[in-house]
Amino acid sequence: MIADENAAREWVRALPGVDDAAMARLELLVELLIDENSRQNLVSAASLESVWVRHIVDSAQLLAYAPEVLPGPWLDLGTGAGFPGLVIAALRPQAEVLMVESRARRIAWLERARLAMGLDRAQVIGLRLEMVETRPVSVISARAFAPLDKLLGLSARFSTAHTRWLLPKGQSAGQELSQLRKWQHMFHVEQSLTDPQAGIVVGTLAGMTKR
Numbered sequence: 581m582i583a584d585e586n587a588a589r590e591w592v593r594a595l596p597g598v599d600d601a602a603m604a605r606l607e608l609l610v611e612l613l614i615d616e617n618s619r620q621n622l623v624s625a626a627s628l629e630s631v632w633v634r635h636i637v638d639s640a641q642l643l644a645y646a647p648e649v650l651p652g653p654w655l656d657l658g659t660g661a662g663f664p665g666l667v668i669a670a671l672r673p674q675a676e677v678l679m680v681e682s683r684a685r686r687i688a689w690l691e692r693a694r695l696a697m698g699l700d701r702a703q704v705i706g707l708r709l710e711m712v713e714t715r716p717v718s719v720i721s722a723r724a725f726a727p728l729d730k731l732l733g734l735s736a737r738f739s740t741a742h743t744r745w746l747l748p749k750g751q752s753a754g755q756e757l758s759q760l761r762k763w764q765h766m767f768h769v770e771q772s773l774t775d776p777q778a779g780i781v782v783g784t785l786a787g788m789t790k791r
């Protein structure tokens with residue numbers, strides 16, 4: 581487990597390919613988030629005391645399960661406060677990170693943060709997911725977006741047999757997976773680095789018959 585904010589920063593800095601510019605983008609994100617959180621309720625105020633553990637590493641740890649080379653976009657569902665989408669884009673600025681968010685104030689926040697962080701390849705899609713045009717993507721991520729069965733139902737149309745799904749699910753990961761009616765055997769749970777009780781549902785829909 582990552583114990584504190586210093587350990588969290590050091591853990592991110594040691595990730596492959598992370599340089600001073602990437603760390604500066606994340607420091608800026610934290611600064612902007614703290615400021616914006618005084619105007620709109622993006623994350624709980626308490627979580628800002630350990631923002632690097634609770635939000636930055638919690639997002640960045642997904643990279644361990646993502647392909648190194650992304651032939652297509654990384655689609656993040658319900659990016660809201662920016663997690664994990666903005667963190668992934670900060671650490672992989674060459675990746676095409678698509679952040680779907682439906683609430684107007686959050687769309688505006690994401691766009692301001694994206695521009696300030698210089699994330700030219702990332703895109704905020706300010707729509708309900710149901711309205712987003714179908715296209716194949718390399719990764720689908722979603723933190724605190726919807727229960728697993730609903731999430732899969734809403735977004736399977738973006739998945740190919742190679743799309744990697746990375747779904748931080750907190751303490752409910754195992755239970756949500758065990759209750760899944762369809763595609764259960766295509767996923768497993770990885771331990772989160774930020775909370776001993778939390779898991780990340782990881783998998784692909786390889787061999788699925790219906791999109």
Ligand SMILES: C[S@@+](CC[C@H](N)C(=O)[O-])C[C@H]1O[C@@H](n2cnc3c(N)ncnc32)[C@H](O)[C@@H]1O
Pocket residue numbers: 623657658659660661662663664680681682683686707708709710722723724725
């Ligand atoms: C609980 S928040 C989580 C935000 C962020 N992923 C995080 O972990 O901090 C869920 C976000 O999903 C957005 N959302 C919910 N349903 C949506 C939909 N159908 N399409 C797009 N965004 C949606 C909400 O507006 C909200 O910002």
